[in-house]
Amino acid sequence: MQTMPAHAAHHQDNEIETLEEFDAIVSARGTLAGFRVQAVDLTDRTRELLTTDTAGAVFLGCAMREEAAAKVRAAGALVFPPVPDLPFDPYRGHAYTPGELFASLDKGYEQTPDALAYAWFQQTKADGDVYASMLRSVHDDSVSDALDELLRGTRVVGVMGGHAMARGTQAYERAARLGRALAGAGFTVATGGGPGAMEAANLGAYAAPYDDAMLADACQLLGKAPSFTPSITEWARSAFEVRERWPKGNHSVGIPTWFYGHEPPNAFASHIAKYFANATREDGLLARSNAGVVFLPGAAGTVQEVFDNATPNYYESRGEPTPMVLVDRVHWTERLPVWPLLQSLARNRSMEPRIALVDHVEEAPEALVRLARASVG
Incomplete structure (x- = not known):
């Protein structure tokens, strides 16, 4: 591992x-x-x-x-010099940890550094303060530098999917098993760092050192707080309960944003690179997924990520195209017919043998390996 x-x-x-x-x-x-x-x-x-x-x-x-x-x-x-009275350090040298962002959770999520940073962002964005804008930019650049240092030399697989996937569902547990399989195969799992499919994949990576029973038990425990609405506090507390019961989890990365600050980060990514600028965050997540990306069913955000990833693969602007695996044939051909367009874009280009559509999430790791062989073949 x-x-x-x-x-x-x-x-x-x-x-x-x-x-x-x-x-x-x-x-x-x-x-x-x-x-x-x-x-x-x-x-x-x-x-x-x-x-x-x-x-x-x-x-x-x-x-x-x-x-x-x-x-x-x-x-x-x-x-x-340090900037006083900020809920974050713009010069930080390392990615965040879940404990850091959720400190003071016992007083309610609203008192955590994560929530306070979002409140500061909302206020300063409304004010249009150029000084605050500069601080956000410095912070995000520092986070990017920390992320590059953290991931250097690792094989990173991005897992994309919607935030609406509820805990306690079969879809959530399947996404967790995907994260577990990828981590067990030696990949570093990276997600958008939020709830839903993103949390499930980070949970699966966290669970990699444990057996199947642990993951099933963890999913059952989390199912008592199926969504971050109406209470982020209870949703987050249940995640920390899992971490306390099984403390020796595997590493993974979450890359969320305060732009969508109403969605909290999940507590199963051991390293959290949280950004103010969503565009910087999205491009950075995909650019660092050097071993490929798995796209679970999602809505507008996931569709955007598919084509954000397809564009540099199409133009080879980051070098050799990286594997792209879309999961759930019905979702990507009927509900949101992304796959036919992706196929058309890829036709007769170097990215064509590096895209795949699979029916079930269990097929994704093998598809990634197969596409990776095509990349070097």
């Missing part, structure tokens, strides 16, 4: 994202010249900052005492 890479292992050699890295660099090299220090609390490292060369360094959102800040600026460093 594939393991997600450690946070610190894959970022640029001149990036410092933890206090441990800061201490190690200062001790080993004796200089911070040219380094980028990102969202590290340096309040207790005043002596080091006063005595270490910081020429050309950049400090992004690093708390430090005023005398240290004055010294590093005078020595030629650029200092972007």
Whole structure:
């Protein structure tokens, strides 16, 4: 089973994202010249900052005492100070965790950092404040950088599908089994990070180290709160109950957005790259699905994702086309006849042998492998 890479292992050699890295660099090299220090609390490292060369360094959102800040600026460093009174850190160096976004859930979802960030987004978007717009852009760029570091060297399969798929249904459990099968085959599962089919796939990946009975029991427990409406709080609490009962889950990625902030992120993605800009998020999710994408039944959002993925495959703008597997023949040929159009687009192009339509979700992993062979054949 594939393991997600450690946070610190894959970022640029001149990036410092933890206090441990800061201490190690200062001790080993004796200089911070040219380094980028990102969202590290340096309040207790005043002596080091006063005595270490910081020429050309950049400090992004690093708390430090005023005398240290004055010294590093005078020595030629650029200092972007922390922004007070924000419900998020725009300079963050890592993806979010479920525990981080759902902190204070015991007081109700409305008190969590996730809900507070959405409320801030709604307010500042309405105000049209250019400063807030800049902070959102900095945040999203930081999240993209963290996601690239996290996924480097992994084989990522995207799983797309609608948010309306309810817990406790056969469709939900099948989507979870898909996520479990993909994780068990060594893929990193990536979803849009929200409820429904997205949560099911992340749950399945989480359940990969456990047996079939665990997944069935987890689905049954979650079925007591089948939807995030009317209560996100109860919906999220039931997910954390599953995590507490089976704490050794596998890794996966969720890439949600505050643009659809009425939809909460799901708690089964171990790493959550949440964006303010939905377009950045959607393109980033598909671009990082380097081992292919499985499209479960969905509505307008999933249809958009099919063709967002088909376009670079058609033009080969990201290199060799990646596999695309659509699940549920009736859905994609009759309810929403996407498949005939996708076939027409692919005809006589290099993407033609890399698309497939299957009847059942259980067929998707084998179809991905078959299409991948076509990609290298």
